[in-house]
Amino acid sequence: MRISLMTTCLVDVMAPDVARATVILLERLGHQVVFDKRQTCCGQMHTNSGYYTEAAPVVRSFVDTFEPALDTVDAIVMPSGSCAGCVRDQHQLVARHEGDSELEERAAAVSAKTYELSELLVDVLKVTDVGAYFPHSVTYHPTCHSMRFLKVGPRPLKLLRAVDGIEVKNLPESDTCCGFGGTFSVKNDATSDAMVTDKAANVVRSGADFVVAGDVSCLMNIGGKLRRTGAAPKSIHLAQILASTKEDPFVPSETILGRSA
Amino acid sequence: MSTVHLGIPQVRPQHASPSSTLRGERGFPEAARDALADPTLRENLRRATSTIQTKRASAVREVRDWQKLRNAGSALKWQVTDHLPELLEQLESSVTAAGGVVHWARDAEEAGEIVTALALERGAREVLKVKSMATQEIGLNEVLAHAGIRVIESDLAELIVQLADDTPSHILVPAIHRNREEIREIFLASMPDLDESITDEPSELAEAARRFLREKFLDMPGSVAISGANFAVAETGTMVVVESEGNGRMCLTLPKTLISVVGIEKIVPTFEDLEVFLQLLPRSSTGERMNPYTTMFTGVHEGDGPEEFHLVLLDNGRSAVLEDPEGRSALHCIRCSACLNVCPVYVRTGGHAYGSTYPGPIGAILSPQMTGMSGSDDPNSTLPYASSLCGACYDVCPVKINIPEILVHLRTKDVDRRRETRGDFHGTWDMALKGAGKLMSSPRAYDLAVRSAGPLTSVLGGKNIGKLPGVLPLIPGWTDHRDLPKPGASFRSWWDQHEKERSSADGTTEPDAAPDGEEQA
Numbered sequence: 170m171r172i173s174l175m176t177t178c179l180v181d182v183m184a185p186d187v188a189r190a191t192v193i194l195l196e197r198l199g200h201q202v203v204f205d206k207r208q209t210c211c212g213q214m215h216t217n218s219g220y221y222t223e224a225a226p227v228v229r230s231f232v233d234t235f236e237p238a239l240d241t242v243d244a245i246v247m248p249s250g251s252c253a254g255c256v257r258d259q260h261q262l263v264a265r266h267e268g269d270s271e272l273e274e275r276a277a278a279v280s281a282k283t284y285e286l287s288e289l290l291v292d293v294l295k296v297t298d299v300g301a302y303f304p305h306s307v308t309y310h311p312t313c314h315s316m317r318f319l320k321v322g323p324r325p326l327k328l329l330r331a332v333d334g335i336e337v338k339n340l341p342e343s344d345t346c347c348g349f350g351g352t353f354s355v356k357n358d359a360t361s362d363a364m365v366t367d368k369a370a371n372v373v374r375s376g377a378d379f380v381v382a383g384d385v386s387c388l389m390n391i392g393g394k395l396r397r398t399g400a401a402p403k404s405i406h407l408a409q410i411l412a413s414t415k416e417d418p419f420v421p422s423e424t425i426l427g428r429s430a
Numbered sequence: 431m432s433t434v435h436l437g438i439p440q441v442r443p444q445h446a447s448p449s450s451t452l453r454g455e456r457g458f459p460e461a462a463r464d465a466l467a468d469p470t471l472r473e474n475l476r477r478a479t480s481t482i483q484t485k486r487a488s489a490v491r492e493v494r495d496w497q498k499l500r501n502a503g504s505a506l507k508w509q510v511t512d513h514l515p516e517l518l519e520q521l522e523s524s525v526t527a528a529g530g531v532v533h534w535a536r537d538a539e540e541a542g543e544i545v546t547a548l549a550l551e552r553g554a555r556e557v558l559k560v561k562s563m564a565t566q567e568i569g570l571n572e573v574l575a576h577a578g579i580r581v582i583e584s585d586l587a588e589l590i591v592q593l594a595d596d597t598p599s600h601i602l603v604p605a606i607h608r609n610r611e612e613i614r615e616i617f618l619a620s621m622p623d624l625d626e627s628i629t630d631e632p633s634e635l636a637e638a639a640r641r642f643l644r645e646k647f648l649d650m651p652g653s654v655a656i657s658g659a660n661f662a663v664a665e666t667g668t669m670v671v672v673e674s675e676g677n678g679r680m681c682l683t684l685p686k687t688l689i690s691v692v693g694i695e696k697i698v699p700t701f702e703d704l705e706v707f708l709q710l711l712p713r714s715s716t717g718e719r720m721n722p723y724t725t726m727f728t729g730v731h732e733g734d735g736p737e738e739f740h741l742v743l744l745d746n747g748r749s750a751v752l753e754d755p756e757g758r759s760a761l762h763c764i765r766c767s768a769c770l771n772v773c774p775v776y777v778r779t780g781g782h783a784y785g786s787t788y789p790g791p792i793g794a795i796l797s798p799q800m801t802g803m804s805g806s807d808d809p810n811s812t813l814p815y816a817s818s819l820c821g822a823c824y825d826v827c828p829v830k831i832n833i834p835e836i837l838v839h840l841r842t843k844d845v846d847r848r849r850e851t852r853g854d855f856h857g858t859w860d861m862a863l864k865g866a867g868k869l870m871s872s873p874r875a876y877d878l879a880v881r882s883a884g885p886l887t888s889v890l891g892g893k894n895i896g897k898l899p900g901v902l903p904l905i906p907g908w909t910d911h912r913d914l915p916k917p918g919a920s921f922r923s924w925w926d927q928h929e930k931e932r933s934s935a936d937g938t939t940e941p942d943a944a945p946d947g948e949e950q951a
């Protein structure tokens with residue numbers, strides 16, 4: 170299949186290895202990945218903070234980038250549950266807020282082809298064993314947007330359990346929010362800190378080497394807290410585990426979500 | 431503002447009066463900071479909420495058609511908001527027909543005046559109260575105290591709060607922020623006849639409260655009691671009060687005069703509809719299959735219960751909530767408090783940080799709509815932001831109020847108001863997001879920015895970014911508490927390389943759009 174990659178702005182800048190891993194994984198599975206450099210951001214930071222008017226040009230830019238290729242690609246993939254959720258649930262709301270019914274229709278067409286990574290693999294590409302190798306223990310944090318808004322359900326865990334060499338450990342209070350919440354983490358920093366402190370403690374309690382999730386934002390939050398407190402577990406994105414093989418195993422670097430070359 | 435017909439002569443939607451206890455003195459982030467720094471409070475809350483949460487989850491799991499019940503509850507509540515004017519008129523005539531007297535209260539003041547006058551006319555110096563959010567919201571106890579009437583709360587937790595001169599912090603368990611030891615001290619300090627040897631065993635504490643209250647109940651003939659109602663049936667004029675302790679039932683049956691203060695949104699169309707709500711409420715609220723006491727009363731009956739019944743129908747900002755099609759489902763709330771117990775913010779900050787009678791996720795959407803958000807320095811303007819939008823509240827809400835969606839809607843309203851007010855759109859966030867919006871809608875500028883993020887931050891040492899000086903805008907909110915990955919080479923530079931390798935391997939070039947659609951050099 171021909172799959173268009175929307176990296177999301179956060180991945181592009183802060184966790185480039187997640188986008189790289191997504192490309193490596195999909196190509197290994199025999200698919201063709203395209204990356205349109207006109208892409209910027211889904212606008213989630215704006216929409217969730219109430220800046221619909223400022224989000225509108227971002228949404229328009231997103232639609233302008235991905236709409237022309239809708240006939241030539243089979244799917245658009247985003248390695249982020251919350252960004253995929255924004256495209257699906259909020260782009261049309263933004264268009265409506267601006268009274269732009271044409272944009273609303275176009276945004277609907279783009280969102281119908283947009284998938285989060287685990288949805289793409291399990292539902293569209295119909296694969297759970299992607300031939301990955303990752304000889305470490307991990308614990309899975311479901312992330313709120315993937316779990317409650319996209320409802321990816323057990324897909325990521327199915328993918329993880331099929332990985333060769335992996336040990337999946339239970340995360341206490343796994344479905345409690347990590348406290349990221351976009352601008353919430355800065356506007357209500359004390360509350361957010363209390364939440365991520367508990368989440369990081371639960372990751373440590375799980376006894377796993379890595380905490381895995383499908384959202385870079387939450388992983389940056391949890392990983393940043395783990396590092397600040399000097400705790401051993403590291404955060405890792407689902408794509409990074411699924412891209413890892415015996416021939417080219419994932420070796421973490423000191424940078425959060427980074428990979429040693 | 432448009433006119434919303436409320437069955438009362440046509441009225442304009444109006445926000446709650448300022449005397450209501452719906453707005454704190456400080457914004458949420460600041461108020462939360464204090465609560466977060468109190469380890470006893472955090473432990474009390476964590477323990478209590480996780481117990482109720484677990485109980486609720488297992489009570490809900492038993493019901494096979496729970497999702498269908500929620501759908502039914504939600505549909506009924508939409509029916510009520512869609513037909514509120516007619517239903518209110520119907521309620522007024524059915525209550526009147528059953529021998530009750532209906533009063534309309536526009537706001538907290540009017541409601542306070544009506545109740546005070548009724549109590550004074552009957553010579554009451556002391557009135558008993560059944561736990562009620564509506565009377566809390568209008569500060570009725572203080573209003574009555576001002577008129578020289580003493581109010582005695584009959585609900586155990588409400589009594590604790592009252593004796594400690596405190597304010598409730600939870601919808602269902604007003605004293606959830608107190609532990610047993612603290613409650614014992616409160617009782618010892620305020621019940622003169624209490625034996626010093628009392629322990630902090632729940633049964634002993636409950637017994638002490640019971641004895642204290644029983645004396646008051648014995649005094650009741652000829653007296654006045656005040657209640658709220660969980661539901662008001664339009665068809666029959668029946669009020670429904672749901673409780674656990676049975677003290678409420680005593681107040682509802684023993685006094686001569688009963689006054690119920692009820693928000694106009696508490697209506698259910700028919701008696702049959704209670705079937706849905708009486709399944710949804712106890713399981714969501716206390717995690718019980720059925721609550722121990724459900725008292726239903728319809729007007730007055732000779733020789734049975736109060737001789738006089740007064741219903742005070744309260745607007746106090748509800749008409750303003752009703753006016754917003756995207757926010758109005760906040761009025762569907764049946765006050766079960768399930769959203770509080772699952773909220774990761776509430777569980778850590780407690781209810782007082784919200785500054786309103788209605789705390790937690792429902793409070794964050796209800797209070798600002800009832801009072802309006804008057805500007806950046808209005809504490810209630812901070813409430814829609816007091817959430818990480820995790821959605822746990824929406825999952826448990828028995829009437830399916832989409833709280834995260836309404837939170838975002840209210841943020842949008844807050845931002846829109848600032849944007850439309852000349853000279854008001856210049857806060858740090860306004861500037862930052864305006865700038866980011868511009869950058870993120872210009873593919874070329876964005877491409878350049880992404881590629882230079884690595885080189886620009888390379889001046890900072892280390893592999894991640896640690897604490898940063900407070901003079902920088904916004905970022906320290908993050909870096910005060912956690913490290914931030916330091917941007918290296920962007921994905922785009924890797925992709926360029928990857929493309930080159932790929933095309934040299936298979937000898938083809940993939941047509942690739944450059945930023946702004948220009949051909950790449």
Ligand code: SF4
Pocket residue numbers: 714762763764765766767768769770792823826827828829830831
């Ligand atoms: S909003 Fe829903 S969950 Fe929260 S108290 Fe009201 S009915 Fe219960």
